Amino acid sequence: GAVVSQHPSRVICKSGTSVKIECRSLDFQATTMFWYRQFPKQSLMLMATSNEGSKATYEQGVEKDKFLINHASLTLSTLTVTSAHPEDSSFYICSASPSGRANEQFFGPGTRLTVL
C-alpha cells in the first residue's frame, strides 16, 4: 500500500516551453501533497505544500507564478513549470500524506526535467 506515481519519469523540453508533471496517490486518498526539488548529491528542497481544493503554500524563494500547483482531487496534484529555462533542470519529486495520517509522507519516483 501507499504507492505514489509520477508522470512523466523524464522529460526534455526547449527553453520557454511549459511542462506539466502529475503526481498520483494510487491506493489512498491524500489531503496533502508536497513538491520537492533535488539537485545532484543534495538533499530534498521543499517547494510547496498543496491541500486538496485550496491554494498551494509556497516556500520562501519559490516563484508561485513559475511553478503552478493544482491539487484538484484527493489523488492527483500537478506541477507546471512555466516558461522553463535551463536553470529549472532538476529532479522533481512529489510526496503524499494519507488522509488522517498527516505525519507520514510517501514519495513518488521523481521526474527528471532537462531544459535545453
Added chain:
Amino acid sequence: GENVEQHPSTLSVQEGDSAVIKCTYSDSASNYFPWYKQELGKGPQLIIDIRSNVGEKKDQRIAVTLNKTAKHFSLHITETQPEDSAVYFCATRGSTLGRLYFGRGTQLTVWP
C-alpha cells in the same frame, strides 16, 4: 525553523558489518522522525520511522533510536548487504503540520 544535521556524509562498510547514521535536530516540538532510503534516480522510500513517545524501534536488520532530551536520533543497520548501498536521509516533523525537515543525506556504500 527546524535545523537537522546528519553525519556522516559518506560511510563505507564491509558486507556483514553494521552501519550507524546519526542526526540531531533543534526544534523540541518535533515529534515524528522518519528515515528514507534513496537509490540513484529514484524517489525516497520510507524504511522506518519513530514517534516521540518511543525510544527505540526495530524492523529486522534496521533499528532507530531516539533521545528526545539530547535531540538526536540514529539509524542502525546490521548485517549490511551490498543492496543496502544508497543515500539515506533522516527527517523530522515539527510544529508545522505535515512539513518534514531533511538532513543532508548519507551515502552508504557496502563493499562485498
